[in-house]
Amino acid sequence: MDHDHLYSLRRTHPGWRLLQAGNAPMVVAFLHRCFVVPNVRALPASELENALEDYLYHLRARLGDEAYQQGAHEYLAYWAADERGWLRKYYPQHSDEPHYDLTPATEQAIQWLAGLEQPHFIGAESRLTLVFDLLKQIVEGAETDPEARLRDLEARRDAIEREIDEVRAGHLNLMDPTRLRERFLQMADTARGLLGDFRQVEANFRALDRQVREQVATWEGGKGDILDQVFGEHDRIADSDQGRSFRAFWDLLMSPARQEELTELLERTLALEPVTELAPDPTLARIHYDWLAAGEHTQRVVARLSEQLRRYLDDQAWLENRRIMGLIRELEQQALHLREAPPRDFTMALDEPAPRVELPMERPLFSPPVTPHIEQQVLEAGEAEGDVAALFDQAYVDRTRLQGQVRRALQTREQISLAALLEQHPLEQGLAELVVYLALATEDHRSVIDETRQQTVYWRDRDGVARSATLPQVIFCR
Numbered sequence: 254m255d256h257d258h259l260y261s262l263r264r265t266h267p268g269w270r271l272l273q274a275g276n277a278p279m280v281v282a283f284l285h286r287c288f289v290v291p292n293v294r295a296l297p298a299s300e301l302e303n304a305l306e307d308y309l310y311h312l313r314a315r316l317g318d319e320a321y322q323q324g325a326h327e328y329l330a331y332w333a334a335d336e337r338g339w340l341r342k343y344y345p346q347h348s349d350e351p352h353y354d355l356t357p358a359t360e361q362a363i364q365w366l367a368g369l370e371q372p373h374f375i376g377a378e379s380r381l382t383l384v385f386d387l388l389k390q391i392v393e394g395a396e397t398d399p400e401a402r403l404r405d406l407e408a409r410r411d412a413i414e415r416e417i418d419e420v421r422a423g424h425l426n427l428m429d430p431t432r433l434r435e436r437f438l439q440m441a442d443t444a445r446g447l448l449g450d451f452r453q454v455e456a457n458f459r460a461l462d463r464q465v466r467e468q469v470a471t472w473e474g475g476k477g478d479i480l481d482q483v484f485g486e487h488d489r490i491a492d493s494d495q496g497r498s499f500r501a502f503w504d505l506l507m508s509p510a511r512q513e514e515l516t517e518l519l520e521r522t523l524a525l526e527p528v529t530e531l532a533p534d535p536t537l538a539r540i541h542y543d544w545l546a547a548g549e550h551t552q553r554v555v556a557r558l559s560e561q562l563r564r565y566l567d568d569q570a571w572l573e574n575r576r577i578m579g580l581i582r583e584l585e586q587q588a589l590h591l592r593e594a595p596p597r598d599f600t601m602a603l604d605e606p607a608p609r610v611e612l613p614m615e616r617p618l619f620s621p622p623v624t625p626h627i628e629q630q631v632l633e634a635g636e637a638e639g640d641v642a643a644l645f646d647q648a649y650v651d652r653t654r655l656q657g658q659v660r661r662a663l664q665t666r667e668q669i670s671l672a673a674l675l676e677q678h679p680l681e682q683g684l685a686e687l688v689v690y691l692a693l694a695t696e697d698h699r700s701v702i703d704e705t706r707q708q709t710v711y712w713r714d715r716d717g718v719a720r721s722a723t724l725p726q727v728i729f730c731r
Contacts, residue, residue, distance in 0.1 A: 267338035268362035279321060280332065280339065283308050285363050288355050292445060292536050292543045295354040298342075302326055329353065346553070357453045364446070383439075430527035437528050444540045447502075451547035503548050506541065515541050650682055650689045659693065663731045671727035672708045680712035687712075687722060699730040 263269045271277055287296065287304055296304075305325035313320055323331075333342040339359045342351050355363075396402050419426070428436075505511055519538050522528060536543075658678050662669045671690055680686045687710065694700040706726040713719055 267356060267358035268365075270337060271339055271359060271362050272366075274337075276321065279312065281363055281366060284339070284355060284359065285367075289360070289363055289445070290534070292540065294543065294547050295345075295352045298329070298351045298353060301353050302329060305329065355452065357456050360452060430530075433525060433527040434531055437522065437531065437533070440522075441533065441537060444537065447544055451544070455547075503552075506544055506548065512541060650686050652689055652693070655686070655689055656693060659729050663729060666731075668728050668730045670708065671729070672710055674729070675710050675712075680710070683712060683714050683720065684722065687724075691724070691727065694727045694729060697729070701728040701730065702726070703728070 263273070271280060274280060283305060286308070287293065287301065302325040305328060309321050309325065309328075321328075329340065329342075331337065333340040333353065338356055341354045341356050343354070344351055393402070393405060396405070416426075519540070523533060523538055659669075659674065662674055662677065671694070674690075694702055703726040707723055708726045709721055709723045711719065711721045
């Protein structure tokens, strides 16, 4: 706070320039009326111009036609110019109409002027209680001794139990109206100040976004260097005390349980008689929705920063592709120039003039060659001398034996699956015997074949080779 710094601050800080302006009372009163009192985040240009025209009309009716002779459009353009910086003019996404928002410096100046007025009373007791609560939170949050933490928790538990006993005995310790009004006013000032905190965090990210755009426009090095610098600056803001506090506040506010709790507390507080005597602003009942809108606006600023980085990468990739195409054209032009008189001392061996592409799935599977052996002979008429019954008895399965195995298994249980039955009586004739089991289950109306579930059965053939089959689950029932 030395002389040179304050002298420079008076010339460059928008809030100080606002306090020095000749029409500062009109500017501050109008901006306080349109933005601070209704707790509005941003306003369209048409709506703000209409409000300023009405405000100037009433002022000229009281002060004369010579007061504030410029129009609303000229005033807004003057306030949003870089030389003043009292308003921020921007175009929201998917909108052709400009919007206006307060800058953090202007809000600080308005709050300082509002603090010059003598309040209804000084909340000394509530502020002292807040100081004690904050000191306790600091000490408890920095305590590393487990025994000390346990003693504090036990003391708080004893105090809560004593309070519970007093309430059960009918002794209620209520706040008097003065203390209720004192704490309500302090809560209202803190709640309204949070919107200014959102504006300050958003201003920091906008400054970073502007810095990124300037660096991208003038950068001639590699992409990795500028991305490392940009992300480092982004992390520096996000990991600062203000960034961490904003992130913790946003996580707490996005909790649905916290939102419902805050809504209920505001409704119960505004319904108290000592609070209604103060004629509080009705917009306080939805102050947390204004916080959500302001927080979403801040998050969109961060999203635009990421979009700018992505656009920069796309532009750089396009430039690199353009450079590659230029090199290819230079090679083609050089080849055409040397076509009539190629260099004689330059030779190169090529296996093929062009590469061949062979995909693995295009190769056919191996097929063993079939070499049929045909013997030429003459069949003579006659009668068979061997027993042809062996041709019909090659794979005979005894259905009666399998039915008996199923009945014996169901004597001790209500149902049994085919897999469990085959564990007791393994397949002896392989797949043919398994087909007979399926035929028995199909013919019996009490059996169940579940197509939605699969089961795998195992057996060994006559050569000792392990076999398996996957089929729908079959359950035999009594």
